[in-house]
Amino acid sequence: MRDILYIILTTVLANNVMFVRFEGLCSFMSCPGRKSSVRFLTFATGFVLVFASVFSWIADRYILTPLNAEYLKTVVIVFIIACFVQVVDNVTAAQYPRFREEMGICLVLIATNSAVLTICLESAQQDSTLISIILSALGTALGFGISTFLFGGIREKIENSNVPECFKGTPATLIAASIISLAFYGFEGVVTGIFSMGL
């Protein structure tokens, strides 16, 4: 129980995927600031994370290793991720055409989200088990969700407030992200502090 709590606290706060490891910022930055589209992007990223990591594990264990083709690992994993992004894109186009119009290329950019790639590369290693990779994918998705949720609110505030003309949009978002990521650096000490006191 204590370990699970520790893992959740570190992935969500101290080792947050977006503001401490700086992975997956691109697709979030190019997403429009509205709350509904941010939520949609988060769910899409979580879906791709979980399924692509499971499939990269399968591909590595049952196809690449028996064929001695480990040098193709990166290409195959990128291909798997791109396939799932395509699934998301096609489903969105069929079911939610409004979202697809609104979000532009930011759904497609999940394919180059480095958080997804890192998790998939980790899961395609010899010693990982299926349960552990599903858990780590879910943890990363949760961390991504928390940061997009927190930051989505701030982005909406920025869009409605009166910033200087040339700072409107991307520049103001970047500077806000810089300040928030400083705050997340502080969590590192808090989490290790709580657990060293003996919770």
Next chain:
Amino acid sequence: MSRKERFSVFLGGLYRDNPVFTAALGICCSIFMTYDVRNAFLTGVFTALTLVVSDMVISAMKRVIPKQVRIPCHMLLIFGSLTFLQFMLNAYFPMFESGINKYFLPVAVSCLVLGRAEGYAIKNSVINSGVDALGVGIGFTVNLVLIAILRDVLGNGMFFGTPVFSGNVKPVSLFAMAPGVLFISGCICALVKKIAGRKDGGE
């Protein structure tokens, strides 16, 4: 298309609707690769070359690739052009041999290449895509080098190896860390937006 229109496509790629400045694409790459100026410059050049090759290939094949499976195809084409470039550079510029390989993955998954392929190359002609990609690549390189220089000056107090500050003035170590990169690139984006806005107003 006349030379003047080509040039305006190039300028558009360079700063007016360069996704590096308008949508902060490639920000992951700028955070991880700007810890020194040489590294930033090489990353930028390699990305620019990849952009030109892959955008032209993708634009040439836009009628062949069905829309429903385009993302995996584009990723494979980008990987293919990267591998091609890697072999070419290793063959003709052997002094970079050990260096180029470490830029392979950051460039391959930088959002900029895929973003420009999806946003521009699939809608425009081959030559236009190449010209636009050249503009975007040069803009990205300038952006990376500028970030790296500012990071070095503000964060470490060094300008190409010479100390800038003297006496009691200490460098701000925040700028050597990743949040500093976000801050600097935010300021650069604002500056570019200001310049582009003035040009549009004058015309």
